[in-house]
Amino acid sequence: MLLKCVIFWVHFLGEDRKELFRLVSKFSTVGLEMGFSVVIGLLMGIYLDRYLKTDPWMTIVFLLFGVIAAFRVIIRVAKESQQEE
Amino acid sequence: MTAFQIMIKLPFEITCVVLIFAASVLSWFIFGSYNIFIGIWAGGLIGIINFKWLGSIVKGALSEGGAARYTIKYLLKLFFVITVSAFLIYARLADPLAFLVGFTIIIFTVSLQGADFTNRSK
Numbered sequence: 001m002l003l004k005c006v007i008f009w010v011h012f013l014g015e016d017r018k019e020l021f022r023l024v025s026k027f028s029t030v031g032l033e034m035g036f037s038v039v040i041g042l043l044m045g046i047y048l049d050r051y052l053k054t055d056p057w058m059t060i061v062f063l064l065f066g067v068i069a070a071f072r073v074i075i076r077v078a079k080e081s082q083q084e085e
Numbered sequence: 086m087t088a089f090q091i092m093i094k095l096p097f098e099i100t101c102v103v104l105i106f107a108a109s110v111l112s113w114f115i116f117g118s119y120n121i122f123i124g125i126w127a128g129g130l131i132g133i134i135n136f137k138w139l140g141s142i143v144k145g146a147l148s149e150g151g152a153a154r155y156t157i158k159y160l161l162k163l164f165f166v167i168t169v170s171a172f173l174i175y176a177r178l179a180d181p182l183a184f185l186v187g188f189t190i191i192i193f194t195v196s197l198q199g200a201d202f203t204n205r206s207k
Contacts, residue, residue: 068159075152
């Protein structure tokens with residue numbers, strides 16, 4: 001269903017807009033990837049804190065790991081864009 | 086040329102400030118609250134600073150390498166943005182929702198100018 005919607009929109013927008021559509025999907029994926037990195041880090045930290053009873057240190061450490069992973073995503077995408085140019 | 090087309094052609098920061106100004110004046114007429122007015126301005130300006138700062142960090146990391154140094158810079162930037170935002174919201178200087186609206190203006194501007202840039206490069 002989702003794929004059908006995407007195909008419909010690509011046809012609807014026409015050839016000129018395909019590049020724009022590609023860029024929008026690419027960069028929204030980056031946003032999702034960044035969000036997920038931070039959330040996964042946070043959840044892992046909370047779980048470890050409960051398990052090891054080290055509240056709140058693991059949460060802080062794993063949240064930092066998540067933020068660093070999110071930054072790595074930005075750098076990776078910027079490098080990819082630079083190579084494409 | 087319409088006002089909308091002129092705004093797309095303006096430098097990114099100016100378009101942002103124009104939109105922040107428009108949103109804050111509109112909010113003033115609708116709600117008449119200082120907190121909302123300040124919230125939109127604070128969110129918008131912090132958004133611009135955050136975006137430009139991130140841009141310079143990514144540029145530096147790409148041109149000079151040494152990702153560890155730039156990761157620390159990124160964490161410092163994040164700490165600064167969180168501290169200032171938290172202070173403004175906890176001190177009840179800025180309305181949280183208005184702050185979010187101000188912060189969102191930058192996303193709107195980037196999408197608008199990005200779409201225009203893609204169209205022009207065709």
